[in-house]
Amino acid sequence: MSTGYPDRPSGTASVRAVVYDAVGGPLEVRTVPAPVCPPAGVVVDVAATGVCRSDWHAWRGHDPVPLPHTPGHEWAGVIAEVGADVPRGVTGFAVGDRVTAPFVLGCGRCEWCRAGAANVCPDQEQPGFTYAGSFAEQVVVHAAATNLVRLPESVDLVAAAALGCRFATAFRALTGVAGVQPGEWVAVVGCGGVGLSAVMIAAALGARVVAVDVSPVARDRALELGATEAVPAEGAAEAIQALTRGGAHVGLDALGAPSTLDTSVRSLRRHGRHVQVGLLLGEAAGAPVPWDLVVGRELRLLGSHGMAAVDYPAMLAMVADGRLDPARLVGDRIGLDEAGAALAAMDDPTVARGGMTIVVP
Secondary structure, three states: OOOOOOOOOOOOEEEEEEEOOOOOOOOOOEEOOOOOOOOOOEEEEEEEOOHHHHHHHOOOOOOOOOOOOOOOOOEEEEEEEOOOOOOOOOOOOOOEEEEEEEOOOOOOOOOOOOOHHHHHHHOOEOEOOOOOOOOOOOEEOOHHHHHHOOOOOOOOOOHHHHHHHHHHHHHHHHHHHHHOOOOOOEEOOOHHHHHHHHHHHHHHHEEEEEEOOOHHHHHHHHHHHOOOEEEHHHOOOHHHHHHHOOOEEEEEOOOOOHHHHHHHHHHHEEEEEEEEEOOOHHHHHHHOHHHHHHHHHHOEEEOOOOOOOOHHHHHHHHOOOOOOOOHEEEEEEEEEHHHHHHHHHHHOOOOOOOOOOEEEO
16 A cells, blocks of 8 residues: 655665754754554654754753754654554554544553543653654654544645644634634734734634734734734733723733743733633743732633643534635645755844745755
8 A cells, every 4th residue: 555655665774864862953854764553653754844943942952851852843744664563454454544643642551641632741752852753754643543543535644744733733722722602802922923823713703803912014914814813923912901891801922932821811801711822932931920910810821731632523513514615724835855954044033934934854
């Protein structure tokens, strides 16, 4: 059966991958040994993989990773090899299946995984963080029975590469954590990949969305994707309070910076819900919170971390019936040789963002 790469059959001895040897060091494409298939896992031929700010955090040393290292954690592809312990048959997986997986891979054994919360598994693995990621021709998925998601034929592999981190993270943050309801105001602070995904999803859920970003290009994209209003970052909390006549019901920090956290919390109405999605790492981990407002307005502060594979069907159903279209979030499509430069370009957070950059190895 085809692996999706007829010129690179399963069992190949080497693959091409982006590698860096030191924090902030050169991002080089090298030929490396092909990954070994674990008994309970699979090896996937990567058809497409996203360039995400979380990978930039790891490269810059904000999130420690083993070195040398290959980044990449949101991808879609075709199974090339299946471990001996992976279930087969109708409910299992086989070579040739089109798949994706969350960026958090649960162990499949603990109480959290058994309860369907693999996204908070204490023994989790993460491609691109705990082991070599998807900026490569192949990537490994551990505990495949827990973590693999079979893709409908109607979902394009390039669009599916946007699902595993930013889109799925935004979906769970809005549906499973914030519980957004039709007619509510949602403030999305930071309109990169997660933020633009959140704009599209919140609008599809019937919410009214105010998008916040420093970039006019990003604000315009947010309006195209369903935002009701889009405002600059400076003075955003006050603007949202005025636009919504009392504040947003839900505020989502999609970037992860002290300023975006502060804006989200200050934009909320009484009994509002703040959801922290963007990573606050390094010095930002100690970001201050306006606790006077949290107490006085009885605000709720919530964290959201990815989404487990068992929760994908609801999202994929909305993609399949057209209510959500992740393909609209895809901007540039580049080759593996350009992936390092695209990741390094995230050093400047003010660079105009019109969509996700997808690497096609």
